[in-house]
Amino acid sequence: MLLMGVIVGAKGIKGEVKIKSFTEDPEDIAAYGPLMDASGKTTFNLKIVGLSKGLPVARIKGISDRNAAEALKGTELYVSLDIFP
Numbered sequence: 001m002l003l004m005g006v007i008v009g010a011k012g013i014k015g016e017v018k019i020k021s022f023t024e025d026p027e028d029i030a031a032y033g034p035l036m037d038a039s040g041k042t043t044f045n046l047k048i049v050g051l052s053k054g055l056p057v058a059r060i061k062g063i064s065d066r067n068a069a070e071a072l073k074g075t076e077l078y079v080s081l082d083i084f085p
Helices: 026-032 066-071
Strands: 002-011 016-021 046-052 055-060 076-079
Touching: 002 026, 002 066, 016 026, 016 046, 026 046, 026 055
Parallel strands: none
Antiparallel strands: 002 016, 002 076, 016 055, 046 055
């Protein structure tokens, strides 16, 4: 698996998260398809909704409030190497 970014905190009250992205264009982190946690058991479907201080702000399917978003702080986001040619 390849580390693509890490969730650094919550943004707002609707469950958005701020992500430190390791992609060349930070907003491209969502372009790689669903991302996984380090165990590979939890999948995150991201939709970039804006920027905050240069960090992408994303909505994650299934996360709808600030408490759930804050619980993800520190979660590393990975993509499977299988998607690359």
